Amino acid sequence: MTPDTTTDPAWARDAAGIQQHVFAYRRSVDQDLAERGRPARRPVVVVGAGPVGLSLAIDLAQRGQAVVVLDNDNRLSSGSRAICFAKRTLEIWDRLGVGDAMCAKGVGWNRGRVFFGRDEVYAFDLLPEPGHERPAFINLQQFYAEAWLVRRALELPALEIRWCNTVDSVAEQPSGVRLGITTPEGRYELDADWLVACDGSRSPIRAILGLQAQGQVFRDRFLIADVRIADAAFPAERWFWFDPPFHPGYSVLLHRQPDDVWRIDFQLGWDADPEVERQPDAIRPRVQAMLLMALGRELPFELEWASVYTFACQRMERFRHGRVLFAGDAAHGVSPFGARGANSGVQDADNLAWKLAAVLRGDAPDALIDSYASEREAAADENILNSTRSTDFITPKSEISRLFRDATLALARDHAFARRLVNSGRLSLPSTHGDSPLNTPDEPGDGFSGGSGPGAPCVDAPLAGPGAPWLLRRTSVQGFTLLSFGADAAAWAVEGLEVVELPASGPAAERHDARPGTAVLLRPDQHVCARWRRPTAAAVRRAMLRALGRPALID
Amino acid sequence: MTLNTAANLWNADAFYEALIETHRGLSTEQSHALNARLVLLLANHIGERDALVQALAAARAAGVPTQEPKP
Numbered sequence: 001m002t003p004d005t006t007t008d009p010a011w012a013r014d015a016a017g018i019q020q021h022v023f024a025y026r027r028s029v030d031q032d033l034a035e036r037g038r039p040a041r042r043p044v045v046v047v048g049a050g051p052v053g054l055s056l057a058i059d060l061a062q063r064g065q066a067v068v069v070l071d072n073d074n075r076l077s078s079g080s081r082a083i084c085f086a087k088r089t090l091e092i093w094d095r096l097g098v099g100d101a102m103c104a105k106g107v108g109w110n111r112g113r114v115f116f117g118r119d120e121v122y123a124f125d126l127l128p129e130p131g132h133e134r135p136a137f138i139n140l141q142q143f144y145a146e147a148w149l150v151r152r153a154l155e156l157p158a159l160e161i162r163w164c165n166t167v168d169s170v171a172e173q174p175s176g177v178r179l180g181i182t183t184p185e186g187r188y189e190l191d192a193d194w195l196v197a198c199d200g201s202r203s204p205i206r207a208i209l210g211l212q213a214q215g216q217v218f219r220d221r222f223l224i225a226d227v228r229i230a231d232a233a234f235p236a237e238r239w240f241w242f243d244p245p246f247h248p249g250y251s252v253l254l255h256r257q258p259d260d261v262w263r264i265d266f267q268l269g270w271d272a273d274p275e276v277e278r279q280p281d282a283i284r285p286r287v288q289a290m291l292l293m294a295l296g297r298e299l300p301f302e303l304e305w306a307s308v309y310t311f312a313c314q315r316m317e318r319f320r321h322g323r324v325l326f327a328g329d330a331a332h333g334v335s336p337f338g339a340r341g342a343n344s345g346v347q348d349a350d351n352l353a354w355k356l357a358a359v360l361r362g363d364a365p366d367a368l369i370d371s372y373a374s375e376r377e378a379a380a381d382e383n384i385l386n387s388t389r390s391t392d393f394i395t396p397k398s399e400i401s402r403l404f405r406d407a408t409l410a411l412a413r414d415h416a417f418a419r420r421l422v423n424s425g426r427l428s429l430p431s432t433h434g435d436s437p438l439n440t441p442d443e444p445g446d447g448f449s450g451g452s453g454p455g456a457p458c459v460d461a462p463l464a465g466p467g468a469p470w471l472l473r474r475t476s477v478q479g480f481t482l483l484s485f486g487a488d489a490a491a492w493a494v495e496g497l498e499v500v501e502l503p504a505s506g507p508a509a510e511r512h513d514a515r516p517g518t519a520v521l522l523r524p525d526q527h528v529c530a531r532w533r534r535p536t537a538a539a540v541r542r543a544m545l546r547a548l549g550r551p552a553l554i555d
Numbered sequence: 556m557t558l559n560t561a562a563n564l565w566n567a568d569a570f571y572e573a574l575i576e577t578h579r580g581l582s583t584e585q586s587h588a589l590n591a592r593l594v595l596l597l598a599n600h601i602g603e604r605d606a607l608v609q610a611l612a613a614a615r616a617a618g619v620p621t622q623e624p625k626p
Contacts, residue, residue: 407591417599 008151015259018147023074025164025184034188042068043360045179045192047167047205051082051142052328052345053198054149058096059353061159063478063524065360068190069153070181072204074163076150079305080226080263081142083255084238084339087127088430088457089346090134091472091526099134101148106138107256112238114424116409118245118293122419126427131462131507133470137339137427139236139257141226145342170195170208176323194356196325198345203330209321213333215314216388219270220395222311222336225283226304228261232295239294240424242394242409246289251394251424253337254294261304264290265336267394274308311335313388315380319348320373327352332380334387337394337425344383347430348376354524358548368549371438379431386426393423432456433527437551440521440530440543448531451513451520458483458526461508471508472526474500480544481522482535485514494540523547558609 011021030040044060046053049071060067085093085102093099114122126136153159168187169180176193197205206213239254241247250267257263266286268277276282280303291299315332319325328345352372358364396402411418432455433439439454452459461471468474475481476498482489486504502508504516512520512531519535520528521543530543545551564570578586601607 403587403591404595407588407595410588411592411595415596415599418595421595 012147012151015141015143018076018143019078021075023150023161023163025074026162027183027185028160028162028188030190031183031185031188034190039178039189039191041176041191041193042066043193044068044196044356045070045190045194046196046198047071048197048199048328048330049146049150049161049163050077050198050200050328051145051149051342052349053196054146054153055092055096055346056196056198056327056349056353057159057161058098058149058152058156059349060357061153061156062096063353063357064158065357066158067160068192069159069161070165070167070179071161071163072166072199076143076146078143079141079307080224080257080261082145082339082342083139083141083257083263084137084343084427085140085145085346086339086343086428086430087132087134087136088428089343090138091457091460092346092350094134094472095350095475095477095526096149096152098148098152101151102140102145103134103138105144105148105258106140107236107258108135108138109236109238109256110136111235112240112424112427114412114419114422115239115241115244116412117243119413121409121412122422132460133462133472134460137238139255139263141257141259141261142342144258167205167208170205170324172322172324192323193360194323194325196327196352196356197330198328198349199330201329201333203326205324206316206326206330209324211316211321213314213316213331215312215333215384217312217314218310218335218391218395220310220391221268221270221272221274221277221308223266223268223272223277223283223286223306223308225264225266225287225306226257226261227264227287228259228302228304229291229299230260232260232262232291232299234262234295242405242424244290244293246293247286252290253424254290262301268308272308278306278308280306309336313384313391315377315384318373319377319380320369325352325369325372327376331376332384334383335391337390338383338387338427339425340383340387340428343428344379344431347379348372350525351376358524364548365550371436371549375431375433375436375438378433378435382431383428390423390425394425430457436529438523438529438547438549440539440546442531443533446531446533448513448533451511451531452528454528454530456528458520458522458528459511461506461511463502463508464506471500471502475522475526476524479524480547481526482540483508483512483514483520483522484535485509485512485518485520486516487519494537494544497540497544521547556603556606558606558613560613 011017033040044067046057046069057067057069090099110127112124166182168182171178177195179190236256241252253265255263319331327348334340355368396405408421412422434455479496482499485502489499489501521530523529529547
């Protein structure tokens with residue numbers, strides 16, 4: 001769905017409408033209850049209506065879990081911001097009912113090109129094999145992503161967004177927290193069984209609790225310019241320049257966005273004055289010089305939005321603090337090279353929603369939430385490692401580091417090995433929770449030699465026959481899914497398990513290393529948690545219990 | 556594979572001469588850049604993790620002055 005002018009609310013129809021719309025503050029019944037001295041109790045309160053908080057809230061609501069989202073503002077973001085949404089994020093958003101809208105509006109891309117000086121040194125294809133519903137990435141301004149998520153959230157009765165609700169205190173209680181919330185009508189208190197902070201890199205919740213995110217701040221500044229250029233004949237690719245003639249000594253990154261808008265990131269160096277650099281008069285000549293180089297001609301353009309930013313690679317030591325959980329930028333931060341910020345945050349939401357819902361339903365012990373923290377802390381480490389390495393290549397910290405960087409780029413023109421060393425961002429891939437306690441390891445005799453092993457997200461594949469033409473579209477929206485290859489699924493009448501019968505040959509079988517009889521068990525977040533050559537109902541039940549954090553019930 | 560630090564060059568003197576000759580006419584800065592490219596080319600040729608890690612450590616260690624002999 002692209003914006004539908006017949007049914008969509010007026011605010012969701014175009015970029016200006018979305019960025020300018022002011023969501024109405026509405027008084028909540030909880031404020032009346034608090035005034036009478038009996039604060040309401042809500043099972044889950046999410047703080048922050050950004051891509052992560054909204055994804056989490058939608059996922060919870062789709063699982064039948066009531067959820068309140070508090071946002072201290074009443075507007076969506078402006079400018080491109082996160083921009084690159086990865087294949088796994090799109091697959092998660094498909095499950096949340098917004099993937100089609102995102103992809104209809106977004107610019108899909110798989111190819112990247114790297115230039116050194118004037119010359120192209122390297123091109124890569126992030127999705128070299130056909131047969132995937134979603135591309136490696138789409139480019140989409142963050143406000144569109146937020147708008148489609150809000151539009152979806154408004155369809156769900158179990159989900160309530162409260163704009164202009166600023167949390168100003170968090171008191172821990174035996175089995176929850178008491179929040180103090182400031183609104184335009186004054187302050188109220190609200191109790192929550194679980195509080196999830198998705199409130200961004202400067203997380204106010206983190207500050208209120210006296211917690212910190214620690215890591216490395218990079219001494220560099222970058223300018224983002226969103227420029228609108230009509231009729232710019234330019235492919236949907238990621239272009240990255242090291243040391244281009246139009247911006248000597250620094251790097252430049254170019255992405256195409258919807259609405260004829262181009263996103264350009266100029267590295268400025270640490271000594272640049274952000275106040276000077278964000279002035280249109282400073283930006284215009286930079287953009288014009290880039291266009292002349294990239295397109296071979298000067299073109300008229302309009303400057304839509306600009307920002308100067310710095311970044312840090314950091315994370316909180318623990319993502320769980322009792323009944324308070326941290327997700328997205330609040331929990332971890334990375335450099336933008338690799339598109340690992342918003343994408344990893346949406347994976348946090350994907351990981352947490354089914355676990356919280358299971359614990360609140362009484363299907364899983366509180367300890368299942370510990371696995372959210374451990375799985376996503378490990379994922380954050382992986383993202384920070386990749387992001388730090390990219391940043392060290394893009395912004396060398398010493399003369400010798402720059403010497404080797406330039407040596408690599410010089411060799412990359414003629415030598416394939418050096419292209420593998422060029423690091424303009426290792427682009428976001430979903431994390432595999434290989435060490436997770438929720439996994440049931442492969443039986444040694446089963447001899448799996450490939451495919452998605454325990455902990456990996458299920459790889460998509462095209463399907464023939466009736467039903468959805470893509471594997472991931474057939475997985476359970478609510479619970480566990482068993483992929484059963486070339487076997488009679490009638491034997492799998494396990495409660496809470498949906499069985500997807502698949503042929504033992506073809507792309508799905510190949511991508512899951514399946515033979516006749518192979519079965520692959522997927523968690524509710526589509527991650528593999530067990531697989532067998534010769535599955536039994538008892539083994540599947542045991543694996544489901546393990547994935548729900550209930551190993552004590554396993555014989 | 557461990558790093559081979561026994562004599563292994565096809566012709567030690569000829570190699571050394573070729574190495575110096577490769578740098579002829581370059582500024583110190585250009586020579587440093589050439590050396591960096593050379594390191595990357597040779598590292599890729601070796602490829603194997605243990606040998607490379609040992610080579611990095613051996614190169615670093617050789618730059619540390621030996622201790623004065625005790626009287």
